Amino acid sequence: MSDMKNSAEVVVIGGGVIGLSIAYHLAARGVKDIVVLEKESMVGMGSTGRCAGGFRHQFSAEANIRLSLLSVSKLERFAEEMDQPIDFHQDGYLFLLREPQDVQLFRKNIALQQRFGIPVQLIEPADIARILPNVQLTVDDVLAATYCGKDGVSDPAGVTEGYRKNAKRLGVTIRTEQEVTVIDVAHGRVTAVRTKTDSISTRVVVNAAGPHAGAVGKMAGIEVPVVPLRRCIWTTRPFPLAPPRWTLVIDFSSGFYFHRESGGVLFGMANREEPPTFELSVDWKFFETVMEVAIHRFPPLADAAIKNAWAGSYETSPDALPILGKVSELDGFILANGFSGHGFQHAPAVGQLIAEEIVDGRAHTMDIAPFSIERFREGKAEVETNVV
Ligand SMILES: Cc1cc2nc3c(=O)[nH]c(=O)nc-3n(C[C@H](O)[C@H](O)[C@H](O)COP(=O)(O)OP(=O)(O)OC[C@H]3O[C@@H](n4cnc5c(N)ncnc54)[C@H](O)[C@@H]3O)c2cc1C
Numbered sequence: 001m002s003d004m005k006n007s008a009e010v011v012v013i014g015g016g017v018i019g020l021s022i023a024y025h026l027a028a029r030g031v032k033d034i035v036v037l038e039k040e041s042m043v044g045m046g047s048t049g050r051c052a053g054g055f056r057h058q059f060s061a062e063a064n065i066r067l068s069l070l071s072v073s074k075l076e077r078f079a080e081e082m083d084q085p086i087d088f089h090q091d092g093y094l095f096l097l098r099e100p101q102d103v104q105l106f107r108k109n110i111a112l113q114q115r116f117g118i119p120v121q122l123i124e125p126a127d128i129a130r131i132l133p134n135v136q137l138t139v140d141d142v143l144a145a146t147y148c149g150k151d152g153v154s155d156p157a158g159v160t161e162g163y164r165k166n167a168k169r170l171g172v173t174i175r176t177e178q179e180v181t182v183i184d185v186a187h188g189r190v191t192a193v194r195t196k197t198d199s200i201s202t203r204v205v206v207n208a209a210g211p212h213a214g215a216v217g218k219m220a221g222i223e224v225p226v227v228p229l230r231r232c233i234w235t236t237r238p239f240p241l242a243p244p245r246w247t248l249v250i251d252f253s254s255g256f257y258f259h260r261e262s263g264g265v266l267f268g269m270a271n272r273e274e275p276p277t278f279e280l281s282v283d284w285k286f287f288e289t290v291m292e293v294a295i296h297r298f299p300p301l302a303d304a305a306i307k308n309a310w311a312g313s314y315e316t317s318p319d320a321l322p323i324l325g326k327v328s329e330l331d332g333f334i335l336a337n338g339f340s341g342h343g344f345q346h347a348p349a350v351g352q353l354i355a356e357e358i359v360d361g362r363a364h365t366m367d368i369a370p371f372s373i374e375r376f377r378e379g380k381a382e383v384e385t386n387v388v
Contacts, residue, residue: 005173009033010204010358011193013180013216015043017156018336018343019208020163020174021351027170029359034172035200037193039179044160046210048344050312052233052266054248054259055345056093056151057118060109060385061321063370064342065116067349070366074348075154084162086154089246093151094131096142096297098253103144105385106252110146120148135243136300153246153259156344163351183219189331190220204358206334211278211313213323213337222327225376226338227276228313231268232283234290235308238263241300249298255388256293264304267294270388276316282309314341320384322346324371325357334358335373340387 009031012019015038023036040046055075057068078086097103106122113120123131123146125139131147139145168174182194183205192201207224209216217224236242243249243260250257258267269290271283287309295302317323317338327333336354339346353363370382 005035005200006198007033007201008035009202010035010206011200011202012036012206012208013193014038014046014208014210015040015174015176016046016048016208016210017044017160017163017347018210018339018350019206020160020167021347022206022208022336022354023172023174024163024167024170025351025355026358027167027172029355031359032171036167036172036174037178037180037195038174038176041176043164043174043176044157047312047315048156048160048210050233050310051156051344052257052259052268053153053156053344054093054151055154056148057113058093058095058109058120058146058148058151058386060105061382062112063382064321064384065113065118066366067322067346069116070352071346071349072150074352075159075345078159078162078348082162082166084158084165086158086162088152088154090150090152091246092131092147092149093248093250094128095146095250095252096139097144097146098141098251100143102252106144106146109386113148118148119150120146122146132243132245132247132249136241136298137249138297138299151248153248159344159347180216180219183216185220185330188329190333204332204334206336206354208336210343211315213315213335220330220333222330222333224323224335224337224373225318226315226323228278229270229316230274230277230279230283230311231270231314231341232286232309232311233266233268234287234306235261235266236264236301236304237307239300239304242304250388251293251297254293256290256297257388258294258298264307265301267301269293278313280311280313282311315343316340318376319382320387321382322350322371323373324350324353324368325363327373340384
């Protein structure tokens with residue numbers, strides 16, 4: 001046995017941005033005895049450390065829009081409240097739409113987003129240059145675009161560090177190189193969590209295992225429908241025609257996106273043909289397809305040198321909406337999974353809501369029923385269609 005505590009009020013499995021946000025918010029609510037168990041040698045080495053840092057209000061599902069409103073308001077105050085810089089740029093998301101059915105879909109989404117007071121607009125291709133001056137985009141095949149200036153990009157490492165250090169300050173124990181292998185269950189509730197060397201008795205376990213949520217669910221006898229989809233990112237060295245602002249531009253039909261990064265750009269595009277995999281090597285074969293789309297959409301990329309590349313997992317649920325909260329058949333087992341590529345931006349809200357679910361018995365800042373795992377059993381899932 002190591003020197004690890006052998007009991008805790010709450011054990012959080014996973015030291016990504018979600019697990020650390022939950023641990024921080026629980027501690028801020030006065031929970032005294034919280035342990036975060038992370039299998040890697042450092043926190044933030046899973047999907048969190050591989051993410052593009054975007055945040056947006058432009059979702060199709062009302063529940064996701066509500067989550068974004070709560071999260072972005074917390075990100076706006078983050079640097080000050082958490083005493084941690086997060087390279088926060090509210091320079092907008094611009095979706096470029098090439099298909100008539102996408103324009104129709106985004107019109108519907110905009111109407112919903114505007115009902116919440118979100119400043120999003122449908123713009124003509126000719127007006128794109130007004131929104132993004134000095135960015136040489138190809139727009140002659142674009143039918144319309146949508147823009148929301150309250151969307152933007154921020155630094156996932158900064159947000160993760162903010163939650164880590166403030167959780168520690170409030171007394172949270174964070175243990176690395178501690179892979180959870182067993183969850184003990186008795187009489188319909190969780191009772192303990194075991195790693196290779198230790199056992200911690202607890203009445204509350206949070207599954208914040210990112211792409212590994214399914215495996216952790218299985219340990220408790222719960223099927224958590226999350227699959228890992230490989231997503232690759234490339235960054236470039238600085239080049240003269242790099243965009244001056246951090247606006248995240250998305251070619252919606254292909255899924256190609258880019259934003260400014262260190263004087264160059266960061267870009268990516270989903271390989272929608274690839275089946276679920278935990279593979280994390282860079283897909284250089286697919287790179288050729290990505291560059292074809294990239295250079296067509298943003299021609300200055302033809303002259304940019306690649307600086308870095310990596311791959312990560314989108315932890316994807318069947319309807320691309322998160323899976324949050326309690327599980328009816330197992331007391332004390334709490335889910336924070338299935339963010340489907342949006343977990344960085346939703347982590348601030350999710351931390352607060354899961355803390356409420358545990359401390360107050362029910363999340364109340366907003367209703368998380370639409371995110372309950374029960375939806376898959378009841379078959380009344382709303383699907384998030386605005387996934388990149
Ligand atoms: C290429 C890419 C781009 C992305 N871009 C964006 C974006 O622009 N905006 C956005 O909002 N989101 C984005 N995402 C998604 C975002 O990164 C994830 O949704 C988010 O990081 C999920 O956080 P998490 O803490 O749930 O998962 P993770 O960061 O994966 O953390 C889970 C942790 O659990 C640990 N773990 C797993 N199993 C065990 C176990 N048995 N015992 C102990 N520890 C365990 C893992 O080691 C890991 O550290 C992107 C993702 C990728 C891959």
